[in-house]
Amino acid sequence: MKEQFYYQATQCLCSSLSLEVALQNYYEYVKQYLPIDGIFLNIYRPEHADIQFLAHVNEQQAVALDKQVKISAEMEQVLQQNDRPAIRIINDIHLDKVTSFVAPQVIPEIGSVILLRMISDNTHLGVVGFYAKQAGQFKPLHADLIEPHKDTFSLITAFNLRGRNLLKANQVLSQENDNLKRAMFSPDGVVGADGGLKKVMVQVDAIAALNTSVLMLGETGCGKEVIANAIHAKSNRADKPFIKVNCGAIPETLLDSELFGYEKGAFTGAETRKAGYFEQANGGTIFLDEIGELPLSAQVRLLRVLQNSSITRVGGHENVDLNIRVIAATHRNLQAMVHEKTFREDLWYRLSVFPIEIPALRQRRSDIPLLVQYFIETLAAKFNLEQLPRVMPEQLAMLNNYNWPGNVRELINVLERAIIQKPMGPLSFDLLQAQPDENTTIKTGQTIVVDPSYASDKLVPLDTMIGKYISHAMRITGGKLYGPAGAAELLDINPNTLKSKMKKLGLC
Ligand SMILES: Nc1ncnc2c1ncn2[C@@H]1O[C@H](COP(=O)(O)OP(=O)(O)OP(=O)(O)O)[C@@H](O)[C@H]1O
Numbered sequence: 001m002k003e004q005f006y007y008q009a010t011q012c013l014c015s016s017l018s019l020e021v022a023l024q025n026y027y028e029y030v031k032q033y034l035p036i037d038g039i040f041l042n043i044y045r046p047e048h049a050d051i052q053f054l055a056h057v058n059e060q061q062a063v064a065l066d067k068q069v070k071i072s073a074e075m076e077q078v079l080q081q082n083d084r085p086a087i088r089i090i091n092d093i094h095l096d097k098v099t100s101f102v103a104p105q106v107i108p109e110i111g112s113v114i115l116l117r118m119i120s121d122n123t124h125l126g127v128v129g130f131y132a133k134q135a136g137q138f139k140p141l142h143a144d145l146i147e148p149h150k151d152t153f154s155l156i157t158a159f160n161l162r163g164r165n166l167l168k169a170n171q172v173l174s175q176e177n178d179n180l181k182r183a184m185f186s187p188d189g190v191v192g193a194d195g196g197l198k199k200v201m202v203q204v205d206a207i208a209a210l211n212t213s214v215l216m217l218g219e220t221g222c223g224k225e226v227i228a229n230a231i232h233a234k235s236n237r238a239d240k241p242f243i244k245v246n247c248g249a250i251p252e253t254l255l256d257s258e259l260f261g262y263e264k265g266a267f268t269g270a271e272t273r274k275a276g277y278f279e280q281a282n283g284g285t286i287f288l289d290e291i292g293e294l295p296l297s298a299q300v301r302l303l304r305v306l307q308n309s310s311i312t313r314v315g316g317h318e319n320v321d322l323n324i325r326v327i328a329a330t331h332r333n334l335q336a337m338v339h340e341k342t343f344r345e346d347l348w349y350r351l352s353v354f355p356i357e358i359p360a361l362r363q364r365r366s367d368i369p370l371l372v373q374y375f376i377e378t379l380a381a382k383f384n385l386e387q388l389p390r391v392m393p394e395q396l397a398m399l400n401n402y403n404w405p406g407n408v409r410e411l412i413n414v415l416e417r418a419i420i421q422k423p424m425g426p427l428s429f430d431l432l433q434a435q436p437d438e439n440t441t442i443k444t445g446q447t448i449v450v451d452p453s454y455a456s457d458k459l460v461p462l463d464t465m466i467g468k469y470i471s472h473a474m475r476i477t478g479g480k481l482y483g484p485a486g487a488a489e490l491l492d493i494n495p496n497t498l499k500s501k502m503k504k505l506g507l508c
Contacts, residue, residue, distance in 0.1 A: 005033060006148050013152050019160045020055040024062035033145060035137045036130045040107055041157065043118075043126030044079050051126070053106045054160065069102045079124060087147045088115045091136045103129065111135040114143055118154040128153050190223070190230050191374045196364020200227060203356050208234035213306075215291075215351045216329035218358030220485050221409030221478045224329040225289065227358060232285040237325060240284030245277045248293030248483035249495075255298045260305070262314035270315065278311050278322060285325045290483045291351065292332035292343060303347045326351070332484060361404040361411065368400050371408060375415050376427075389418075389425025402431050406478020413479050467505040470498070474507075 012025040019041065027039050038058030042051050045068075053065040071079075075098045078084075090096045091112045093103065103110050111134040118125040130146060132138070193201045207214060208231050216224040225244065232242045250258050257267075261276030278286060294302065305311050306326060310319040328351045337343035361368070372391060380388050391399075404410055418427040473487040480486040481495055481502075488495035502508045 002145070005030075005145060009146075009149060010152050013149065013156060017160075017163070018064070019156065020057065020062045020064045022156060023055050024057045027057045027062075030130075030146065034130060034142050035132055037109075037133045038107065038131055040103070040129045040131070041126065041153070042102075042106075042129070043157065043161070044124055046076065046080070049073075049076060051102050054126075054157070056107060065106070067106050069105050071098070071102065075101065082122075082124065084117065084124075086117050086119075086150055087143045089138045089140070089143055090115065091138055093135070099129075103131075107131065109133045112137045114138050114146065116146060116150050116153065118150060118157055120154050120158045125154055125157060190226055191371050192364060192367035195370065196359060196367040197223070197227075200356060200358055201230070203354075204230050204234065207231065207354050207356075209236060211325050213326045213328070213351055213353050215334075215353075215355045216327060216358065217334075217355055218329075218331060219360045219405075219407055220331045220480055220483075221407035222358045222360055223408055224331075224358055225287065227356065228285070228287045228327045228329065231327060232287075232325075235285070235325065237284045241281050242285045242287065243277050243281035244287045244289060246289045246482065247298075248290035248486075252295050252298070255295075256301065257314045259298075259302070260311045260313055263316040265315065267315065273313070276311065276313065278305065278324065279313075279320060281324050282322050283324075285327060288326065288328040290330060291328040292330040292334055292337060293483055296342070296344065299344045299347050303344065303350060306347075306350050361407040362402075365400055368411070369396060371411055372396065372399060372415065375412050376419070379412075379416055379419050383419060383423060385419075385423055387424070389423060389427050392426045392428075395426070395428055398429060398431065405476065406480065409480065410475075410478030413475070463505060466501070467507060470502060470505070470507060 009026060009029055012029045013022050015025045016022045023039055023041060027036075030036070038056065040053060040056045042053045044051055048068065050068045050070045053067040053069070055062075055064055057063075078098055089112075090099055093100050093110050093113060099113060099115065103113065110129075110131045113129045113131040116128040116130070118127065128150075130138075130142075190197060190201065204227060214228075214231060216228060218224050228244075229242065232238060245259065247255075257270075257274070257276065259276045259278055261274050261279050262270050264270060264273045288302075305322070308319070309323070310321045312319055334343050334348055334352070338345045338348050361371075376388055376391070379385075399411070399414070406413070414429050414431060415427070418429050421430075422428070470487065470491070473490050474481070477485060477487045477490065481488055481498060483489070483495075486495065488498045491498065493501075499508070
């Protein structure tokens, strides 16, 4: 019977890597042979002068514990006596100084207990306590039954402690990793805030708290809106609206009503009063993207609004006072436009109080690996991938060397395409075959070879060709359709016509 009991009980103890689960399985088995109400397991930690409870099981629960009980120097002396018996029956807990002090602090209802010492590498590791709520429950035959389990208990506890230490080390590492990421990715979602955009972020920090207008300059897709967002998030308007207006995407005839709103009955179809973007942004920040695309007539009205800090809705007479911070952005050379008289000088002065120039991605290549990692994580979450796809070094080198005319937006598109094609990775990237020269910009009318294989006698349906050509243009612009250097401009077609063509061809 003893062998059978030993065998079965050992099997239970080795049934799980989780201490409390193993202990529960063990308890369920041995309680058939012992008058016990529960089992606890603790270790002695001389370096902390305490006893740490690791697990407790009883009829109701099986829990992992991390509870420490400080002990006196006198109690420590007792624990350090190596000649203490391997197993002891304490039928009245009050008769044992250490146990009566320690055990009730974690498990209040102990009347009697059998303590099984665990030894590891010749040192006292701790004890397993088989307890009953009532006093006087245990006999030597009970101790005889469980005494052979002490080595197995010592072993699984030592392993569990090693596991816990590894887990702690892992948690520390992952915390450090998070801290590093936070430092790299900055709380406002600006990747490279500590790298290639450091100078920009110094300017952001300097200007955020003020109400000064900011003019954001930089190529398309380089992150002007991201930085505008960061300014807003760091300002005392952070809990107020941030309204983005793409000045290049609003048809000239609708500009006034979109920007300044309208009164009921102002024009056919104006059935109710509507607040424009400026009113919606009141108290917060308005981000006027593609400001260089505003026609001259609209520039005058914008200047007036900025000077008076108020608007008048279309069809109305009342002035609506505004408290707004203006951030404008453009990829154009506004100063040159001022010289060409396509941008008003007075508006330029008004907007360019504090210009911030965002460097192009190719001017801060050191941010590319960070951006790649960040967007792979973002896209993996978007596509519900369980594992992050890998990027092989030679592919990363390719991304590092590429010219990035569409900047970060193009990088996101390249990564998204690669992930869609091979979600498990390793990712390979489909960059523009001909790497544009550093100083080359793509101009309207420039020849683009879409796919040389079509330049043969074998003809394809016209829509296929058009679809391919549009996709190619979108790739070049990093997905930008509207505005200067957008696909519509490159293809010399009205953006709305292009959009509907894309819809028809299933491209968007
Ligand atoms: N530093 C960055 N950190 C994280 N994401 C970025 C960063 N820069 C750009 N992005 C991402 O790249 C994309 C394009 O950025 P954004 O819209 O800010 O560029 P933009 O310069 O305003 O473009 P456009 O001139 O076409 O309006 C966005 O999805 C944005 O989230």
